[in-house]
Amino acid sequence: MTLKTQRLQTLDQIRAFVEGAQALDFAAPARDEAYDWIGGELRRFQYLRLGKVARGWMHRYLEKVTGLSRAQVTRLITQFRAGGQIRDRRGPPSKPFPRRYTAADVQALVELDALHDTLSGPATRKLCERAYRVFHDARYERLATISHGHLYNLRHSQGYQRQRGRVDKTRPVQVAIGERRKPHPGGRPGFLRVDSVHQGDLDGIKGLYHINLVDEVTQFQFVGSVERISERFLLPVLEALIDARGRLRKRYPYAQMMTPYDKLKSLDQASQYLKQGVNFAELDAIAYARSDNDAALCLQKARAKLFRSINNAQHSAA
Structure with missing residues (x-):
């Protein structure tokens, strides 16, 4: 693609173009072509002999036509002033960081999570550590020293997600068991958002329902599980989640x-x-x-x- 700028012959015409008083039909070229064009324009208007004000108009002109930033144009002009030409100095892409955890590690984590129903990060780390150090399973050599952050990175990776089964959403029922309404706490804690997630079925057998409650103001979270979505199963769980015992926060040091x-x-x-x-x-x-x-x-x-x-x-x- 070419830039139709040959009709601009004087600095006054360039200033008029930059200020938008003169229309110009142009299309931005590829990077190499843009660099060649910039170098040609700098030579055509004898940039090295221009005064400060004229150089400023040339900067704005080159920025407007190419779409490059002021800093980029300045760097290119500096290169032109040093050697009389502009080249793409970008080298080949730098070598990416080596992957510490491989596809085999992801597969091993998938199998472990499937067997243990996807436990918490610390518990999963401990299982990986025991698998390698206690039971000498070489597949867990790298996972034995994995950190919390890398563990969850692997769980969120595409390779992991492709291999793990999806969680089925709760299926709608015909009988209304509650009213869907956004809480309006007015800044007061105690107003809860409630959601349920079905664990899924196995060979036609209904799985558990996980109940998630989040305080609208404090964002404190409560989680429980029930066998069925009904008053009989829900009431005991709701009472257990919101009392004083349910709000206690326990910590389990990894070393212990x-x-x-x-x-x-x-x-x-x-x-x-x-x-x-x-x-x-x-x-x-x-x-x-x-x-x-x-x-x-x-x-x-x-x-x-x-x-x-x-x-x-x-x-x-x-």
Whole structure:
């Protein structure tokens, strides 16, 4: 594409163009062409011999035609004054930072979250650490030292999202169980926004409903889960979430996170709490016979079997 600026022959014509008094049909070219054009215009109007005011009009002229900023045009003119020409000095793109966590790490995290129902960040970190250091699963070597921030970055990545199942939205019901209305607290705490998310079904068995309550003013959040969306199940949960106990905030230092068995072993003179004839060597063989992931897989299978038996019993009774 070419710039139709040849009709501008004098500085007065350039000033008129910059001030908008003279129309000009032009189209912005590619970067290399723009640089060549700028260099040609600077030579055509003998920029190096111009006075301060005329140079200012040339700056504004070049900015208006090319769409470049004042700082960009200044840098290009400085390059022209130094060597008589303008070149694209941009080098090849810099080498990106190496990826610490690979697609295999994302896959391992997906499997772990699926087995353990996507636990909190600290709990997931501890499971990754135990998988590598206790059960010697090489897939978790890098994840064993992952930080909270990187853990959630991986969970939000496209690779993770493609592999994890989606959460089904709550399906509408025919019977109205509440009125959808934006709260108007007037600056007073205690007005809650309530939302529910269905965990999803498994083999035709209804999953849990997660109830999320957020105070409109303080933005304090309460979360609970119920088996069904009905008054029978909702009232006990709502009462439990909003009382004094529900508002207590507990902190669990990462260094102190451990299984109940590990906590027992960490006590002073822990062997005194064992039954006679029982020792930690025997208990270790039982505790570490299965990894956390293997135990979670067994739990998932047993839970699915239990749900199917309950569902079959309910259908038979009906």
